[in-house]
Amino acid sequence: MKCGVVVFPGSNCDHDVYHVLKHVLEQEVAFLWHQDDSLQGCELIVLPGGFAYGDYLRAGALAALSPVMGAVRRHAEAGGLVLGICNGFQVLLEASLLPGAMRRNENLRFQCLDVHLRTERADLPFTRRLRVGQVLRLPIAHAEGNYEDSPARLDALEANGQVVFRYCEPDGRITPESNPNGAARNIAGIVNAGGNVLGLMPHPERCSEAVLGNTDGLALFASAVEAGSRRLQAAGAAR
Amino acid sequence: MKARVTVYPRREILDPQGKAIRDALTRVGFSGVDDVRAGKSFEISLGTADPQAAAGQLREMCEKLLANTVVEDYSVEILGGDGAQP
Numbered sequence: 628m629k630c631g632v633v634v635f636p637g638s639n640c641d642h643d644v645y646h647v648l649k650h651v652l653e654q655e656v657a658f659l660w661h662q663d664d665s666l667q668g669c670e671l672i673v674l675p676g677g678f679a680y681g682d683y684l685r686a687g688a689l690a691a692l693s694p695v696m697g698a699v700r701r702h703a704e705a706g707g708l709v710l711g712i713c714n715g716f717q718v719l720l721e722a723s724l725l726p727g728a729m730r731r732n733e734n735l736r737f738q739c740l741d742v743h744l745r746t747e748r749a750d751l752p753f754t755r756r757l758r759v760g761q762v763l764r765l766p767i768a769h770a771e772g773n774y775e776d777s778p779a780r781l782d783a784l785e786a787n788g789q790v791v792f793r794y795c796e797p798d799g800r801i802t803p804e805s806n807p808n809g810a811a812r813n814i815a816g817i818v819n820a821g822g823n824v825l826g827l828m829p830h831p832e833r834c835s836e837a838v839l840g841n842t843d844g845l846a847l848f849a850s851a852v853e854a855g856s857r858r859l860q861a862a863g864a865a866r
Numbered sequence: 867m868k869a870r871v872t873v874y875p876r877r878e879i880l881d882p883q884g885k886a887i888r889d890a891l892t893r894v895g896f897s898g899v900d901d902v903r904a905g906k907s908f909e910i911s912l913g914t915a916d917p918q919a920a921a922g923q924l925r926e927m928c929e930k931l932l933a934n935t936v937v938e939d940y941s942v943e944i945l946g947g948d949g950a951q952p
Contacts, residue, residue: 684931684932685934688931688934692931720936721934726936727936728934728936728937730875730879730880730881730882730937731882731883732882733880733882734882735882735883735886773882775879775936775937776936777936809880809882
């Protein structure tokens with residue numbers, strides 16, 4: 628299956644994602660430049676971490692209006708898979724492909740540490756290899772991961788089952804102490820109503836190989852690749 | 867025509883930056899600072915001479931790009947012409 632990694636000026640996790648998809652999962656991978664209006668036939672699109680457009684104005688705000696995002700939007704609307712990691716998640720929020728917004732971390736610090744995440748959905752293209760309640764340990768590295776929305780919209784998000792990952796203790800308990808940035812309801816990752824666009828603040832691409840000491844992130848990519856391949860097969864069979 | 871757009875965190879939302887600035891102001895001796903909201907200000911020059919059209923255009927800019935209305939409010943202020951009629 629062909630995967631695409633979007634490259635904005637200021638993206639800095641693009642090669643890490645490329646490496647995991649290409650060398651760990653042995654998929655075909657293309658870099659997609661932010662000025663291009665084509666996804667080159669890629670089935671899984673990843674918006675990587677970094678500081679797109681230098682975080683000018685707001686993190687992700689200018690990247691959300693770049694030409695490639697028009698193509699990403701059409702892909703998402705057609706049911707294609709889109710995964711936004713850290714800054715990529717911020718871009719998806721600014722592009723309104725996911726609801727809500729990010730604010731500065733509550734303690735105003737750039738947070739760079741391993742956190743624990745509780746899996747809330749295991750039936751998504753990105754989480755099919757996980758179990759509900761499964762705890763993952765993933766690194767975060769961000770200054771603006773303080774997820775926010777109005778109480779009514781947060782309630783709707785929860786009612787729709789769109790919260791996919793929450794910051795938690797190593798045993799899975801959701802506590803204020805396990806929340807590294809002040810995010811509403813410990814939210815670390817959400818999905819759109821269609822289930823095909825996922826954004827999360829932690830970095831699964833930084834823990835997808837045994838040599839790095841942690842492989843908890845690999846299940847997300849492996850799940851997405853598997854789901855994307857099935858989607859392609861189904862589309863092929865329908866033709 | 868010149869205009870100023872101000873964007874600031876919504877009242878009902880905690881502004882961590884504003885709170886830190888308020889605490890620092892208190893620390894350096896400014897007592898009685900109840901609240902600080904830290905925002906952004908944009909000075910924008912427009913080709914139009916029609917203040918109403920300008921205000922409409924600026925509000926559209928805020929909705930589309932300058933503000934994230936999930937967490938931010940904005941205000942638009944027409945400052946008048948470039949040294950000509952206000």
